[in-house]
């Protein structure tokens with residue numbers, strides 16, 4: 526008799542997320558946990574992050590080596606290679622890094638042009654995610670970015686020469702954006718030859734300067750129908766160019782270039798989050814724990830200094846919470862999720878009659894117990910997930 530595989534946990538991936546919360550300037554659409562870098566001492570936060578990694582180890586002694594590390598933010602490309610190396614050496618000493626671990630650094634184009642890329646490579650970075658956002662100067666000015674299109678292109682080319690894998694982030698469905706122009710912009714992007722792109726629709730988040738501009742009538746967001754048309758054209762164009770979507774917003778030339786770190790989130794793996802405001806999910810003794818580190822850098826620093834870790838109590842998720850999260854995340858990748866994993870958690874079947882109706886509409890596919898969204902279904906991902914959730 527074979528032992529049943531647990532439906533979530535580190536055998537689905539084990540990653541470390543490092544949140545670097547500082548940015549040279551704050552963009553008007555951003556609602557991440559970010560602060561102006563000004564003249565803060567990065568060394569203090571690096572030390573705290575290393576101490577936090579050690580604190581995590583104490584409560585999860587049986588986890589094996591990490592298969593991914595992701596430096597996100599904020600702007601982690603403001604970090605010096607020596608600080609990146611210090612964090613990675615700590616992670617390696619404490620948890621171990623698998624020999625082929627994917628180690629990604631998010632970077633702003635201007636930082637890519639002035640950064641010591643060989644130094645970052647020597648520190649352990651092997652994948653760079655460049656925040657291009659647009660290849661139109663007018664759109665970059667609208668988004669409050671401090672780079673231009675030519676600089677962004679040069680930065681991607683420089684990153685491609687330096688790292689095993691490179692991803693580019695773009696924002697589309699911008700107010701007034703025309704289909705033809707977005708098509709040309711994507712064609713410009715594809716010329717750069719990066720093997721991975723993440724394409725996000727602009728969303729107006731509450732509390733941001735953009736949300737206030739919408740209230741004043743200075744910005745008119747794109748309608749849902751217009752966004753859906755752009756989404757469909759984008760999917761077709763990227764698939765034809767050899768970069769099919771392997772997740773709602775993510776496209777890769779081959780499996781080797783898919784984001785292993787993000788796949789851990791989508792597939793129900795474990796990850797530790799360190800740095801202000803970072804989230805984590807870890808499985809210990811069959812329980813799924815969720816926690817969030819203190820959001821404000823000064824509180825995070827003070828907690829690490831006083832208590833040894835940057836987070837408070839971890840919350841044990843109940844069965845329904847785990848199953849809902851697993852379903853919502855698991856339907857994002859193109860391959861979908863094996864619904865028997867959800868059923869193993871709740872002890873209840875995922876409703877086949879609803880799946881059959883969705884399949885008739887062409888929104889989902891069910892292959893045995895493997896459930897996935899079709900391209901049409903991806904447009905309705907949130908609504909379909911809500912209908913199927915326990």
Ligand code: SF4
Pocket residue numbers: 547548550551552555556557559598599600
């Ligand atoms: S650089 Fe990125 S993280 Fe920083 S404010 Fe702009 S969008 Fe937010």
